[in-house]
Amino acid sequence: xxxxxxxxxxxxxxxxxxxxxxxxxxxxxxxxxxxxxxxxxxxxxxxxxxxxxxxxxxxxxxxxxxxxxxxxxxxxxxxxxxxxxxxxxxxxxxxxxxxxxxxxxxxxxxxxxxxxxxxxxxxxxxxxxxxxxxxxxxxxxxxxxxxxxxxxxxxxxxxxxxxxxxxxxxxxxxxxxxxxxxxxxxxxxxxxxxxxxxxxxxxxxxxxxxxxxxxxxxxxxxxxxxxxxxxxxxxxxxxxxxxxxxxxxxxxxxxxxxxxxxxxxxxxxxxxxxxxxxxxxxxxxxxxxxxxxxxxxxxxxxxxxxxxxxxxxxxxxxxxxxxxxxxxxxxxxxxxxxxxxxxxxxxxxxxxxxxxxxxxxxxxxxxxxxxxxxxxxxxxxxxxxxxxxxxxxxxxxxxxxxxxxxxxxxxxxxxxxxxxxxxxx
Amino acid sequence: xxxxxxxxxxxxxxxxxxxxxxxxxxxxxxxxxxxxxxxxxxxxxxxxxxxxxxxxxxxxxxxxxxxxxxxxxxxxxxxxxxxxxxxxxxxxxxxxxxxxxxxxxxxxxxxxxxxxxxxxxxxxxxxxxxxxxxxxxxxxxxxxxxxxxxxxxxxxxxxxxxxxxxxxxxxxxxxxxxxxxxxxxxxxxxxxxxxxxxxxxxxxxxxxxxxxxxxxxxxxxxxxxxxxxxxxxxxxxxxxxxxxxxxxxxxxxx
Numbered sequence: 001x002x003x004x005x006x007x008x009x010x011x012x013x014x015x016x017x018x019x020x021x022x023x024x025x026x027x028x029x030x031x032x033x034x035x036x037x038x039x040x041x042x043x044x045x046x047x048x049x050x051x052x053x054x055x056x057x058x059x060x061x062x063x064x065x066x067x068x069x070x071x072x073x074x075x076x077x078x079x080x081x082x083x084x085x086x087x088x089x090x091x092x093x094x095x096x097x098x099x100x101x102x103x104x105x106x107x108x109x110x111x112x113x114x115x116x117x118x119x120x121x122x123x124x125x126x127x128x129x130x131x132x133x134x135x136x137x138x139x140x141x142x143x144x145x146x147x148x149x150x151x152x153x154x155x156x157x158x159x160x161x162x163x164x165x166x167x168x169x170x171x172x173x174x175x176x177x178x179x180x181x182x183x184x185x186x187x188x189x190x191x192x193x194x195x196x197x198x199x200x201x202x203x204x205x206x207x208x209x210x211x212x213x214x215x216x217x218x219x220x221x222x223x224x225x226x227x228x229x230x231x232x233x234x235x236x237x238x239x240x241x242x243x244x245x246x247x248x249x250x251x252x253x254x255x256x257x258x259x260x261x262x263x264x265x266x267x268x269x270x271x272x273x274x275x276x277x278x279x280x281x282x283x284x285x286x287x288x289x290x291x292x293x294x295x296x297x298x299x300x301x302x303x304x305x306x307x308x309x310x311x312x313x314x315x316x317x318x319x320x321x322x323x324x325x326x327x328x329x330x331x332x333x334x335x336x337x338x339x340x341x342x343x344x345x346x347x348x349x350x351x352x353x354x355x356x357x358x359x360x361x362x363x364x365x366x367x368x369x370x371x372x373x374x375x376x377x378x379x380x381x382x383x384x385x386x387x388x389x390x391x392x393x394x395x396x397x398x399x400x401x402x403x404x405x406x407x408x409x410x411x412x413x414x415x416x417x418x419x420x421x422x423x424x425x
Numbered sequence: 426x427x428x429x430x431x432x433x434x435x436x437x438x439x440x441x442x443x444x445x446x447x448x449x450x451x452x453x454x455x456x457x458x459x460x461x462x463x464x465x466x467x468x469x470x471x472x473x474x475x476x477x478x479x480x481x482x483x484x485x486x487x488x489x490x491x492x493x494x495x496x497x498x499x500x501x502x503x504x505x506x507x508x509x510x511x512x513x514x515x516x517x518x519x520x521x522x523x524x525x526x527x528x529x530x531x532x533x534x535x536x537x538x539x540x541x542x543x544x545x546x547x548x549x550x551x552x553x554x555x556x557x558x559x560x561x562x563x564x565x566x567x568x569x570x571x572x573x574x575x576x577x578x579x580x581x582x583x584x585x586x587x588x589x590x591x592x593x594x595x596x597x598x599x600x601x602x603x604x605x606x607x608x609x610x611x612x613x614x615x616x617x618x619x620x621x622x623x624x625x626x627x628x629x630x631x632x633x634x635x636x637x638x639x640x641x642x643x644x645x646x647x648x649x650x651x652x653x654x655x656x657x658x659x660x661x662x663x664x665x666x667x668x669x670x671x672x673x674x675x676x677x678x679x
Contacts, residue, residue: 238485308522312585315480316535316592317512326534327524 044404048397054186054199055141055149057111057175059091061120062134068124069131076125084117084124088139095180096171107168113140115188115200138184143198143391148172149181150394163390189398193366194380198391201384203402205366209279209359209374210348210406212367216283217347221290222340226329228291229298229336234324253292260289261353269357277358277373285353290343297339301332334421341414345407351378377403431456431596431626432477437491439472439481446472450491450652452645459618459627461637461658464647465678470630473647474598477628478514479507495596512539514596515589520605521581523573523588528565531573531584532556535592551591559587560617579610586617590625597621599629603636615640634674638662646670648678 065072068082092099092108099105116139123137124130141149144163148154154162155169164172175181186199193205232249236242264285268274274281305328313323354360359375360383367374375383381399384392432454439447447469454460462470472481479500481487492499500510512535523531532552535541542548552569556562561583565576573584582602589597599618603611618627618640631637637644638658645655646669654661654670665671672678 306522308518308520309524310483311480311516311518312522312524312588313534314483315478315511315516315518316538316588317508318534318538319508320483322538326538331525 044397044400048394048401050150051189051394051398052186053183055146056138056182056184057141058136058138058180059095060134061087061091061137063124063130063132065132074128076128079121079124084120087120088112088116108171110142111145113142113197113199116140140199143389146199147390193364194362195364198389198395201395203399205363206375206377206380208367210376212279212370213282213286213376214344214348216280216370217286217290218344220284220287221294225291225294226298226336229295229302230324233299233302235320249292249295253296257289257350258352260285261356264353265356275371277361278371279374280370281357282354282359285357286347286350289353290347293343294340298336301335302328305331334418337417338414341410345410348406349378351382354379428455433494435492437493439476440488442486445650447650452652452655454628455643456626457622458642459622459629459640460643461641462630462645462647463634463637468647469650470647471600474600474628474630477598478511478516482507512592513594514598515592515594517585517589517599517602519601521578521585523581523584525574527570528573528584529569532587532591535588539592555587555591558590559583561587579606579613582606582614596626601630601632604632646673
């Protein structure tokens with residue numbers, strides 16, 4: 001072995017070792033990340049899966065004509081004014097004849113959700129022949145009963161740590177023994193907006209709020225950002241002024257999002273007097289926040305297009321603008337769209353700026369337009385998380401599941417779009 | 426030999442920022458002949474070529490002084506539109522650069538943006554004629570809708586030539602068109618240049634002296650930003666007047 005070979009082989013061991021060490025740390029890092037990810041996802045899933053089912057209690061309801069239609073009109077519209085609570089109370093009294101005094105009965109009446117009254121009303125209005133008859137009907141249980149039903153271990157808790165007292169517990173067990181309590185699909189979760197009662201609260205309102213908000217964001221942001229990117233990258237003269245603008249755009253991308261919220265509050269609400277809590281304002285604020293992201297990704301993708309394509313078009317006598325719109329822009333579309341969807345995902349998960357413009361309000365109506373009061377998914381999650389009632393815990397987790405699902409869908413679209421457009425000719 | 430001058434540069438100086446890339450170039454390029462520009466790397470031959478259709482405009486730091494006349498008209502005049510100039514003076518680049526579109530779209534692009542074809546039939550015809558002139562038609566006629574980038578390197582370069590011809594330019598500039606091609610593809614392009622010179626004025630930058638000798642009628646030798654010698658190709662190669670030219674073609678410098 002020559003002297004050099006010896007030297008090299010000596011150093012080689014050290015060089016290989018450092019590579020191995022780095023590789024080890026890399027695997028360690030990835031492993032840790034995966035473990036954390038699995039932990040967080042499984043805990044959300046375990047916590048949230050209960051929100052998709054709710055508890056129902058079967059009672060024999062007597063559709064008493066005296067109560068539903070005292071004037072004997074047989075007109076379903078008249079049924080709206082009836083007190084269906086009485087029907088439920090009668091049925092409960094029949095089920096538990098031992099309950100006599102008012103105070104004890106109050107403990108029993110909390111078993112059934114107030115949403116059940118609405119359901120009975122609907123049933124009576126749609127099936128007029130049911131009036132005067134008795135029928136076994138599954139009624140939505142209240143959130144308290146739902147929590148007990150979903151956490152059987154609570155029966156062994158001390159009375160004061162449980163949500164219900166011992167007598168209520170015995171009623172619950174009686175229902176269970178008779179097979180008159182069961183789980184059913186929680187349709188409220190996907191069809192309602194927020195509510196003070198956990199069993200009636202749903203995510204649809206905030207889903208639509210997010211949808212309208214993001215729609216405004218996309219429509220405002222995408223054309224403006226792409227046009228700005230094209231202008232700055234391809235057509236604007238390169239001088240101190242455009243450098244200054246470029247630096248500012250890069251800085252803007254790093255501005256805390258709440259600042260944009262304050263800006264929205266000051267300009268859109270206080271100066272322009274746009275409606276408070278409305279998706280249109282939320283969308284405008286998020287558009288301001290997302291603009292720099294899309295501009296930066298547009299410029300980066302334009303830069304990545306080989307100059308030979310530009311030269312080919314310009315050499316043929318295309319104007320600079322034609323060269324860009326006909327050739328460079330289509331080529332850079334995958335990058336631009338990926339940047340856009342990343343920006344939109346960011347906007348979907350954003351809550352801080354929306355708090356500033358009042359999208360944090362408690363709203364029970366499902367928004368139908370851009371100017372209706374609404375909230376968005378992350379804010380809804382925040383609202384539920386900060387509510388005391390036990391039933392909101394699983395709703396919070398379920399809300400996170402919905403939000404994550406949307407993020408995964410949007411990112412899959414980004415991957416799909418990238419692959420579709422990136423098809424190199 | 427009586428020749429009409431197509432392009433004439435007068436006291437042309439080009440600067441890249443502080444650096445002078447070309448100094449005092451006076452060169453006449455005859456019509457419907459092939460003029461080759463030779464010289465070592467960095468001698469300014471490509472810069473000169475790119476001045477002829479003002480492709481250098483897009484380089485911010487590039488400054489051009491002096492005049493270039495195309496048919497007696499100064500192309501660096503203030504009110505001359507470089508877009509129109511580039512339609513009259515086509516260009517073929519070093520690396521084949523077809524658009525990532527179909528073969529048809531590649532050739533049809535120029536006529537489309539300039540509005541040269543009034544109907545679909547006319548456009549089809551124009552594309553066919555251009556491909557035929559570039560000697561590519563027989564090879565691609567069955568797959569005209571396939572991507573231009575699916576062709577081989579030599580075919581791509583001929584596609585680029587067809588694309589340039591489709592706009593019916595008066596002059597075709599070629600910037601080392603064969604440097605990325607194998608010898609067979611190169612031979613085909615050279616044949617094509619020979620054929621095209623019947624109808625077009627061609628200026629070609631080349632690294633290969635053999636190529637210059639084979640295809641061109643006139644040769645200009647550049648060195649360090651200056652035009653050293655220009656003359657009939659056979660004269661420049663067989664009895665160069667300048668020592669530097671002699672050194673270059675015999676391989677002493679370069």
